[in-house]
Amino acid sequence: MTENLSIEQIQSFKGKYPKQLWYLFFSEMWERFSFYGMRGMLYVFMTSQLLMKDTDANLQYGATQAWVYAFTFIGGLFADKIFGFRKSLFWGGLLMIIGSVILAIHPKEFFFIGVSFTIVGTGFFKPNISSMVGKLYKDDDNRRDAGFSLFYAGVNLGALIGGYICIAVANGNLWTSFVPVNLRWNYAFGFASIVMIISLLTFIQTQKSMGDIGLSPLLHLDNAKRKILEISTYVGSILIIPVIMIMVSNTIYTDYFMYLIGPISIVYLIYEMRSFTSSQNKKLIAAVIFMLFSVVFWAFFEQSGGSLSAFAVNNLNNTIFGVRLDPNGVNNSANSLFVIAFAALVGIVWLWMHKRKIEPNTVVKFGLAFLFLAGGFWIFYYTKFFADANGRTSLGLFSFGWFIITFGELCLSPIGMSAMTKLSPLKTQAVIMGMWFLASAYGQYFAGILGANIAEASENSSNLEKLKVYADGYQQLAIYALVAGIVLIVISPLVKKLMQEVK
Numbered sequence: 001m002t003e004n005l006s007i008e009q010i011q012s013f014k015g016k017y018p019k020q021l022w023y024l025f026f027s028e029m030w031e032r033f034s035f036y037g038m039r040g041m042l043y044v045f046m047t048s049q050l051l052m053k054d055t056d057a058n059l060q061y062g063a064t065q066a067w068v069y070a071f072t073f074i075g076g077l078f079a080d081k082i083f084g085f086r087k088s089l090f091w092g093g094l095l096m097i098i099g100s101v102i103l104a105i106h107p108k109e110f111f112f113i114g115v116s117f118t119i120v121g122t123g124f125f126k127p128n129i130s131s132m133v134g135k136l137y138k139d140d141d142n143r144r145d146a147g148f149s150l151f152y153a154g155v156n157l158g159a160l161i162g163g164y165i166c167i168a169v170a171n172g173n174l175w176t177s178f179v180p181v182n183l184r185w186n187y188a189f190g191f192a193s194i195v196m197i198i199s200l201l202t203f204i205q206t207q208k209s210m211g212d213i214g215l216s217p218l219l220h221l222d223n224a225k226r227k228i229l230e231i232s233t234y235v236g237s238i239l240i241i242p243v244i245m246i247m248v249s250n251t252i253y254t255d256y257f258m259y260l261i262g263p264i265s266i267v268y269l270i271y272e273m274r275s276f277t278s279s280q281n282k283k284l285i286a287a288v289i290f291m292l293f294s295v296v297f298w299a300f301f302e303q304s305g306g307s308l309s310a311f312a313v314n315n316l317n318n319t320i321f322g323v324r325l326d327p328n329g330v331n332n333s334a335n336s337l338f339v340i341a342f343a344a345l346v347g348i349v350w351l352w353m354h355k356r357k358i359e360p361n362t363v364v365k366f367g368l369a370f371l372f373l374a375g376g377f378w379i380f381y382y383t384k385f386f387a388d389a390n391g392r393t394s395l396g397l398f399s400f401g402w403f404i405i406t407f408g409e410l411c412l413s414p415i416g417m418s419a420m421t422k423l424s425p426l427k428t429q430a431v432i433m434g435m436w437f438l439a440s441a442y443g444q445y446f447a448g449i450l451g452a453n454i455a456e457a458s459e460n461s462s463n464l465e466k467l468k469v470y471a472d473g474y475q476q477l478a479i480y481a482l483v484a485g486i487v488l489i490v491i492s493p494l495v496k497k498l499m500q501e502v503k
Helices: 007-011 019-048 054-105 111-135 144-170 181-210 223-249 251-273 278-305 307-315 327-355 362-386 395-423 426-457 463-499
Strands: none
Touching: 019 054, 019 111, 019 144, 019 181, 019 278, 019 307, 019 327, 054 111, 054 181, 054 223, 054 251, 054 278, 054 307, 054 426, 111 144, 111 223, 111 395, 111 426, 144 181, 144 327, 144 395, 223 251, 251 278, 251 426, 278 307, 278 327, 278 362, 278 395, 278 426, 278 463, 307 327, 307 362, 307 426, 307 463, 327 395, 362 395, 362 463, 395 426, 426 463
16 A cells, blocks of 8 residues: 655546545445444334334434534534544544444433434544545546545445345344344444444555545644643543433424524634635635535435335335335435446546536536436325325335436535535635535434424324325425526526636
8 A cells, every 4th residue: 555645646646536535435435334324223213112203203313413414513623623634533433333332232221322422423524534535636626526426426335235234124124034133223233333343444544545634733733732632622522422412312402503503603604714815705605505505405305314214114115126125225225326326427427528518517516406306306296196095105116216316416415525625725624514514414404394394294194194295295395496406507607606717
């Protein structure tokens, strides 16, 4: 393995992808197995094991996921100011391992404390590995979008495996020959801890190839002063876990937090903008516009872990082309399967279009994302016309809806991560990436509210009536997504001016 490379040597790679991208790819892949495996179990665990009502489980899911993504802003801030990307990754991964081990030991009794460890750990891990990917490219390198698309395939390879295996084991639809019935949930959470250990070991063994990327921003300080700041951060992140546990288990506190964290982050960004040029600030305004629209996108997309989980449990049959599958496992993993199949291809298409000077700009790509999102939710709505008398409908058609939505995600998520690294000045890059994930937090939060409203409307209904209520709710989301996509395409010339030379 090549060591001690300069940033110039790393960024001057030949071919389509830098080799360091593959190291980050595999580290992120295993981390996403852990994260999406646990994410896919949340709703079902809360309704079947903690016996929560559907409405409460949707709100709890939204609150938990909102905290996960909100903490990425905090993790990005500490990476920028104290840890650097590498130590943030290691510390976050370690906390995630502890959280999933706690859940594996006794998921019912230790549910909220295990989830709280995972929330804080993800906050330190997630935004910083994405920022490291951005550092592998020069600012004007048009291969960046393709690189982020490949990285996103790694994210989804982990999400595919973990998203299906964990919930299928927990539901008793996989590996029943060696997983004891009374320990299904313990095993499922245990798998998340094992793969997180693999992720951390992968990063530790390959980080020397990263040159100076991700090192502490405090290397110029006296060693003793730096250690004090780092140890204080370690201790503070442990002490905040009981607070997170209380706030996650009581969704009203999440409401208060979400009312505050967004405005505070914007105020902080405005404070940082004082030291930037007018040109840099225009780019930051464009970044904020992308963040605001991404809130809407994720509020709809993240029905996957809430209302669509309920839809999968209650209203989907369990076969595709005669193959018996776990419907919730399909809901959790179908999107990831399609991303893996098409992410690299989409990246190559962007490169092909760029060479012919016909590649759509980032704003138009975002608009296309919403059009695909609208198409997918319209298909979810259309499943109601294939339902039987028991309210069960086609798992295959449902999966096709995810196929359509996948192209929307590929037009928004990897492109958005790439845009954040291009639009943000060097000194705030991790914070901007954290704000990008904070926008996802708001999306998760609103997803829980939307899902709870759908669940409340179908309360005390027959299974067939529930199907109709859920399907009609998805039709409304399709309409809203269509409107958002049209608005984005219409305002694309204005946003393009703010972005200046950034494509």
